[in-house]
Amino acid sequence: MSEQKFKGIIAYPITPFHPVEGGIDVGMLSQSIERLVGSGVHAIAPLGSTGESAYLSDDEWDRAAEASIKQVARRVPVVVGISDLTTRNAIRRAKFAEAQGADAVMVLPISYWKLSEQEIFEHYAAIGKAVGIPIMVYNNPATSGIDMSPLLISRLVKEIDAVTMVKESTGDIQRMHKLHQLSNGEIPFYNGSNPLALEAFVAGAAGWCTAAPNLIPTLTIDLYNAVATGELDRARRLFYRQLPVLEFILKGGLPTTIKAGLQLDGLDVGIPRAPLAPLAQEEREMLTKLLQEARR
């Protein structure tokens, strides 16, 4: 695990839209990514759930991928999120990301009709065959409707060369234990569940994929460092201090809450795309309060 390119805090940018015409605001996108890179996070993961990639047209998606990779400019690694209902468009996007200079792709299979394990396998195998960069398997049943067992995930890693990393977002620590056991600790796994940040690192996670650095970058980085240096009491204190923010952004929906939080910080990133609604006034006040307490 020590040679992993991706480790530590892997941050998700949001995707800002123009208030009037509704298209992607590339200038603001670059600005918000610059802010993340400057905060010291260890990698950037554009076009994930937080980036509303599911709500973008193909053209928009391409523009966002291109602009994000260009802005990071190889200062930290970039893993681009790929989630599309059809295998052919997932391949198209993965190849586009690779061509733009992505270091890896994070592939989330999406369900309308439930997929069999073999259908999921073929989906990953087809993408793996099409690209020359590593693939991170991404399991997030809450958004994708597909739940991949640790056994299936370890099979993907073992049988498809391009698949080398796993992101687990179920929030179930036992899934991480099982991935550890199934690979004798060899499969690098990443935590995608914010309220599990402390325990996932303790269980051996190589990194934490999170939108929280948009609002509280230092706390997330400090937590990672405290566990890495074995300062358990400090890690616990840091975790409980940021937990209310982590729970709030998860519960309110990441695009909704992170965009609201960035605006509270003076970055005018607009609102999420309908049917997603902007954060209600009462909840903006709650977020203001939670951020003050965490940052104090």
Added chain:
Amino acid sequence: MSEQKFKGIIAYPITPFHPVEGGIDVGMLSQSIERLVGSGVHAIAPLGSTGESAYLSDDEWDRAAEASIKQVARRVPVVVGISDLTTRNAIRRAKFAEAQGADAVMVLPISYWKLSEQEIFEHYAAIGKAVGIPIMVYNNPATSGIDMSPLLISRLVKEIDAVTMVKESTGDIQRMHKLHQLSNGEIPFYNGSNPLALEAFVAGAAGWCTAAPNLIPTLTIDLYNAVATGELDRARRLFYRQLPVLEFILKGGLPTTIKAGLQLDGLDVGIPRAPLAPLAQEEREMLTKLLQEARR
């Protein structure tokens, strides 16, 4: 309920793809719709789950909608399925369907980020404002990731003029009881769960939205008629006779199993779009057997 335009058996067509280039096979689409209309079903519902609408590009979707409505040619009513993650594209599609001559649209909200009840309401309200044809609320958490309570659904019907019908696909008969109670029996509800066909009619459903007529049209129509004329024993026998087929097509995924069944009947409609896989050989044999037993 007696004046409803939509009642009885509302049939879903599949969407055939060209075996080589992969695009929509409009000729075969028209042929499969003609077969359904000719079988005596009471309405046609193109671009539903069975029609793989979630796996189509916008251009493909438009072509399929246009061709389907044209083929039906007003011989029976047409309700076009609208399911898109963004409100603006859902509106675009609904308006397109109306312009092509659809009698109604069946709107399924789709989740990536979970939607609040108010976000769902605004989604329907925006579509209702944009079109002049009736909207059928469609609840199907298994595919859409969104579960609308009977209370929310009845609010949609009461507060949005265009929303006049409800399709319930949870398979939970209590949802239908609740819709009945919340509206004193006034909201017309349609059953979208095949294995609930008998009981939903008994509980008062105005219709059954189903892909089964592609394979066993007479049995589905006979069941509807038997309940309508109060022949309960006959209805029960008809139901248990077709139940193995209904369970099989549901479990195997409707596009997968219906396309396989149509090919068994000599209609070369191809296979579903990847990552969906065609029906395995062993299951094709099972389907052959089940169809023989049901049709005997």
Added chain:
Amino acid sequence: MSEQKFKGIIAYPITPFHPVEGGIDVGMLSQSIERLVGSGVHAIAPLGSTGESAYLSDDEWDRAAEASIKQVARRVPVVVGISDLTTRNAIRRAKFAEAQGADAVMVLPISYWKLSEQEIFEHYAAIGKAVGIPIMVYNNPATSGIDMSPLLISRLVKEIDAVTMVKESTGDIQRMHKLHQLSNGEIPFYNGSNPLALEAFVAGAAGWCTAAPNLIPTLTIDLYNAVATGELDRARRLFYRQLPVLEFILKGGLPTTIKAGLQLDGLDVGIPRAPLAPLAQEEREMLTKLLQEARR
């Protein structure tokens, strides 16, 4: 199914306790059973969930069983509920019920530690070996913590001679379909879920096991008769008329709500045993209103 001893409305009595000393009030128990028999129900099922059998000591249980069977005095069949965590005490109770003259026992396996299918099988086999009267398998995971699949249930019926009937209380109509399919309609099944009363009869249930006859006996019997004579519209009207009462007694807990309802009718049957609390005043008023509307 036509030769079944048990069919139609199978009514559960409550178990009244003395207000002061807390023991069983046998006089009131007999009175409440007499009321049920007099109302015209087709069978009596003492010491079920409604009878708080889980909250009785062994001595109390024996007294209640004896008094109940004696009061019915063979005017209608009696099926006595047997639910005990240990096999040996379940056998003891079943033998006691048989000795007192029970026509059958209704056996609910109970979970503290989850039971394997084989452990459940052995439990039934041991009881079946010990008694000479028929056993009704009772599946009710909500109270017992054990969910028996239709496949396991049909195995119990096929392989254990004494097991001849099934009571399904999951409220899932598909379970009943499956029991029908697994036995070619030969296994007599009974519905134990009040809000499924109409559809279970339509699907072929031989009877409805219910506490509702304590409060609305005529409506339950009329519903059974309407389905039996194929009067579907009448059956649907009768069902929707009593549904609010059925939902209320289920949601509030049967011992709690039925005892409150009997007291509203002038029968002083006391309150359930702690930790179960009596029905709150606000809910008693709701029940009064619901009963008035159903009985109007």
Added chain:
Amino acid sequence: MSEQKFKGIIAYPITPFHPVEGGIDVGMLSQSIERLVGSGVHAIAPLGSTGESAYLSDDEWDRAAEASIKQVARRVPVVVGISDLTTRNAIRRAKFAEAQGADAVMVLPISYWKLSEQEIFEHYAAIGKAVGIPIMVYNNPATSGIDMSPLLISRLVKEIDAVTMVKESTGDIQRMHKLHQLSNGEIPFYNGSNPLALEAFVAGAAGWCTAAPNLIPTLTIDLYNAVATGELDRARRLFYRQLPVLEFILKGGLPTTIKAGLQLDGLDVGIPRAPLAPLAQEEREMLTKLLQEARR
């Protein structure tokens, strides 16, 4: 938390039965408790789930409580498990345990009929009023059928004087986070989910209630010490080393697997009470192998 009487490894004994007459084997019970105390665990918790207390008659329960407390002889603290469907018998048992010298009682409310939050509160309040020793609230929906939210639990601690500790066995680490947040870290909580042992300590658990010390006492105590001294890498290694045993005993049922394991170690503690079956031969071999690997 530092002044807690109960901390570290709190071990559950099993309850051995005579092979022939079936009653409690008090000599063997004492011997197995002596083995636990001698292994260095920090406290003993008789008559928990592992002790099959749910399957004992009142007389048997009393004998087991008396013998267990006597055998420990105040060398370590004793917390006696109290789980009874009725409040009055729960009180009787709690008072008996106190009279015999128990240091605390661990109270698990049990469901047949679901309890409201107020009914659960009254159950605890009544027991709290009856005894003079501290009460540990025990939440274990998998066995008890009742799931108490962190909010309800914190209310029990705040409003009932005798309630001072919490045992959480859902295996959901977020429950522990919430208990921490609701009490500013003041409520001592104990982990009852074996596969969560590492993370629960990291999240701040005061102790781990477990049957594992019957088989691998040193590993459990070492894990506790490693976390306490901040040796995170060592703790992780110790955890993953014992995890296969922890998962096995949980999945197979604690009385079943622990009794089998003790017999493998030469202690003839018999088998669990029917309907629970003894561990199958194949699984005994698996357990032998897992124990060898953990102890190597």
